[in-house]
Amino acid sequence: MPDAPATTYISAAMAAAVGTELSRQVSFPIAESDIRKWAIAVYYPDPPPRLFWDSDFAATTSHGGLVAPEDFNPFAWMAASPGGVHGPTSNDPQNTEKILGVEPPPVAFQLNGGISVTYGDRMRPGDVVTSVSRLGGYRERTGRLGLMLFTTLETTWTNQHDAVVRRTEGTVIRY
Amino acid sequence: MMAESRVRGLSVGDEIPPFERVTGFANWNRFAAVNDEFVPIHMDDGAGRKAGYPTAIGMGNLQWAFLHNVLREWMGDDGRIEEIACQFRAPNTKDQTVTARGRIEAIRLDGDRVLVDLTVWTEMDGTDLAPGTATVSLPAPAAES
Numbered sequence: 001m002p003d004a005p006a007t008t009y010i011s012a013a014m015a016a017a018v019g020t021e022l023s024r025q026v027s028f029p030i031a032e033s034d035i036r037k038w039a040i041a042v043y044y045p046d047p048p049p050r051l052f053w054d055s056d057f058a059a060t061t062s063h064g065g066l067v068a069p070e071d072f073n074p075f076a077w078m079a080a081s082p083g084g085v086h087g088p089t090s091n092d093p094q095n096t097e098k099i100l101g102v103e104p105p106p107v108a109f110q111l112n113g114g115i116s117v118t119y120g121d122r123m124r125p126g127d128v129v130t131s132v133s134r135l136g137g138y139r140e141r142t143g144r145l146g147l148m149l150f151t152t153l154e155t156t157w158t159n160q161h162d163a164v165v166r167r168t169e170g171t172v173i174r175y
Numbered sequence: 176m177m178a179e180s181r182v183r184g185l186s187v188g189d190e191i192p193p194f195e196r197v198t199g200f201a202n203w204n205r206f207a208a209v210n211d212e213f214v215p216i217h218m219d220d221g222a223g224r225k226a227g228y229p230t231a232i233g234m235g236n237l238q239w240a241f242l243h244n245v246l247r248e249w250m251g252d253d254g255r256i257e258e259i260a261c262q263f264r265a266p267n268t269k270d271q272t273v274t275a276r277g278r279i280e281a282i283r284l285d286g287d288r289v290l291v292d293l294t295v296w297t298e299m300d301g302t303d304l305a306p307g308t309a310t311v312s313l314p315a316p317a318a319e320s
Contacts, residue, residue: 034209041205042240044196051252061252070256071236071243076211086211112235114307116260 009105009149009174010138017100020135022153026081027074027129035068035125042069068123070166075131093174096135096151105149105174113150113171120164128160136169149174183289183316187279191293194245194275198233198267206237220269232266238273238297238305245275245295246311254313255288259295261307267299274298277309288312 032055039048050057051067058066068074078085094104123129136152151172157165196202200218207213212234215222223231239261246256267273274297281292291313296306 038209041202041209042237042244044202044205049247049252063252069240069243069247071240073210076209112263114260114262115239116258118258119256 007147009107009140009147011103011105013102014097014100014105014138017097017102018135018137020100022096022099022133022135023131024081024133025075025079025131027127027131028078028080030068030072030074030123030125030127030129032066032125034074035066035072035123038072039069042071063122066125070117070119070122072123074123074127074129080128096153096172100135107149107174109175111173113173115171116169118167120166121159121161123159123165127165129157129165130159131155131157145175147175183313185279185282185289185291187282189279191245191249191277191279194241194248195272196241197270197272198237199269200231202237203231203233206234206240210234210236212236223268228266228268230269232268233273235263235266235305238263238267238275241273241275241297242295242305242307242309245277246293246309249277250311250313254311257290257310257312259307259309261295261305263305265299265302265304267297267304271299273304280308284315285312287315289315 036053039052042048051061051063052069053066055066092098093107093110097104133153133155136154139150141148141150151174153170153172155168155170159165203217207217216226216232217234218231220230223229226232242259242261243256246259247254275295276298277293277295279291279293283290289312291311293309293311294306295309297304
């Protein structure tokens with residue numbers, strides 16, 4: 001006899017894990033060339049704004065110097081902590097609960113449910129950024145794919161002055 | 176905070192100038208190199224077809240960047256993206272034109288800044304790819320003497 005459909009994916013252990021830190025990274029100091037290459041890539045084939053690559057021009061702006069595009073990722077390729085070149089990103093839909101050390105829900109698929117960001121201080125050459133991700137919460141909804149689990153991940157980036165650089169809320173949909 | 180229908184020549188309902196790119200491996204490879212995003216579906220048409228698409232597909236993270244670009248191109252260097260959000264509804268396929276757009280929904284004066292709420296989105300062939308919202312701040316106009 002086939003298993004009855006799940007009535008909930010959220011176990012007591014999963015609910016109790018909300019707020020737990022999932023990961024922590026510290027970037028290498030941001031280099032001007034990192035900013036320049038990111039800007040070239042996202043504006044290609046047109047040249048990017050001078051604010052991102054022309055130090056003399058950037059010094060005359062309200063920013064007082066080069067800043068990175070807000071969407072810049074200082075953790076690409078490698079972080080100072082934990083060390084080592086990043087391995088492949090996990091596509092395991094049960095990865096979050098495995099990191100938490102709790103029994104994962106019986107889900108087989110995952111979709112990117114969206115992202116929401118609030119920006120603080122701009123990232124600048126020389127900045128060292130710390131990223132801390134936490135499990136934000138779980139909620140469920142029944143839709144055309146059946147019971148769907150919405151998992152929120154909350155990530156805060158701060159710089160070496162402990163100023164907030166960005167707060168991100170990402171949603172993963174699993175079923 | 177005062178709600179405004181028109182500040183700095185901006186009006187609720189205005190669309191900001193679009194940001195348009197024809198995307199394919201030239202963009203995607205460059206973005207993969209800076210974001211360490213070498214994923215087969217973004218690099219190989221066979222992988223795209225295996226996933227049900229006619230070609231390889233572009234990164235959602237690059238669409239996210241395009242949403243930032245359309246705001247930055249409109250605001251200029253003194254503008255500030257305060258908040259931005261989107262959902263990834265559909266990917267863009269190879270050699271198609273992706274257009275990032277924005278429409279002003281509300282304008283508010285807040286001290287020496289003007290806050291503008293916008294609906295933003297990327298589209299391809301009239302289909303929304305990444306719909307979202309944004310709030311930006313701009314320098315308030317100088318008081319007239």
